[in-house]
Amino acid sequence: MPPTKGGAVGRDDRSVTGKLFMLLSAFRSGRAELTLSEIAHRSGLAMTTVHRLVGELTERGVLERGSDRRYRVGLALFEIAALAPRGPGLREVALPYMEDLYEFTRENVQLGVRADDEVVFVERLAGRASVGVRTRIGGRFPMPPTGVGLVLLAHAPPEVRQRVLAAPLHRFTSRTLTDPERVRRVLADVRRDGFAVSDRQVTSDALSVAAPVFDGSGAVVAALSVVLRFGSVRPSSLAPAVRMAARGISRALTSAPDSIGETVAG
Amino acid sequence: MPPTKGGAVGRDDRSVTGKLFMLLSAFRSGRAELTLSEIAHRSGLAMTTVHRLVGELTERGVLERGSDRRYRVGLALFEIAALAPRGPGLREVALPYMEDLYEFTRENVQLGVRADDEVVFVERLAGRASVGVRTRIGGRFPMPPTGVGLVLLAHAPPEVRQRVLAAPLHRFTSRTLTDPERVRRVLADVRRDGFAVSDRQVTSDALSVAAPVFDGSGAVVAALSVVLRFGSVRPSSLAPAVRMAARGISRALTSAPDSIGETVAG
């Protein structure tokens, strides 16, 4: 079997597993509460099929039905997902260090891992005073324009870097790097310096400083970043703090029971 | 159909949905990383069936396979679960207030909701100095002995209270209340006072102070608590702070877009 094409939903809608996945994925884009027919429409499944599956999922608490009779993702899914080593598992050991960093900087502190060719944000601490960010926990984002993404991409397997840089790079602001060669040079710097800076590449008022998190085997399994308003401080002055916090997480991971390490490629 | 029996897994293992649910639930008890045959054994499904389903789930990222070839819960599940209004959704709006409470007390701050007849913990902030707790994010716990549980139970529908108090109450410590009538009186106090105190009922060195979180319609949708070492402070002196933080969350919920409210029964 060829490796799954990065992030794309398989067109295999024949198996029930596939259908369930499509069904649940309907909640990804847009609103968190959907009617039955909205689910059917977004998932591309037949009404009766959705009706049946949704009924069963609701019985099990994977979906819940509110007083408005709309469906939403239920707690049962949350309970199972809480066991994901690269999700909540990672978050668990990282949180104290993220708090330290947060209290030191009073800015958004983010933790992300790589999934396919994108970043998935696993945790974010944000005070009321922090600059607004476009990211959401559990949400995906392209790697090149973000701080965590740059770190993850810099340490990703070559074929991932290849794919990402071969695809057109989405421009978010006038400063977003869209030339693969420029990005490649930035990635080399990231590897050399041990941290990454993304300067107003996602929004024109924010920039982030990120550092790699290693597991016991020395592989980069996550990245930690601070997002701050442009102009508030010199980015590189924050690098030591971010690196130190990331190092703390790495150390904690080394002694953690469950491996967080890289997934074996498809 | 009668309301789903509290927390029990449906005996309906005929549908694929049910099998998938059982399969994933195998990760609940014990280790986070399982071999194929462990999954088969714990889920009670046939090897070949598990093999097929696990293969498909892995392709989709719902499960991941580590370098040790063991399976673990993957990020795809985390991504979808992140959309649960009563899980991460609730957490999102609650976090700033929880942080305030944490900085004020420097102790474990917990947020929980009711699922069936138990508490599910949705978030926990714990500093390195905080007293150890038996709870885990995404984990379940009986309601009566915990602070958040008492609050949730006190404001739960009568039939839930009935069921919970009819069942034998698990004794954790010598101080755990096991007499339904005593608990009933405590619950009345909780409703009257607007907060609950659980004094060394789970572990003999910790106690917790909890307060209810309301949604826009005035229903109790969650509970917030602080867990502290016994003897460090007088419990009731913390009540105002906990109540205030809970009130802050309630206010924020009222203006939140997605309803967190109670699930429609059955």
Added chain:
DNA sequence: ATTCCGTTTCCGTTGAACGGAAAACCCGGT
């Protein structure tokens, strides 16, 4: 070399899943 345990492939059988059709329901409009 042999055993043991976990994993994977093969394949004939069968019932769960499917989805069209139609009924029931829910609301807002008139």
Added chain:
DNA sequence: ACCGGGTTTTCCGTTCAACGGAAACGGAAT
């Protein structure tokens, strides 16, 4: 109150995905 659009739910005959026993495969330990 009645109608009309949308949504939800039930019904049921067809079919193909799911199933699982059996057997082959892999690799680590003895």
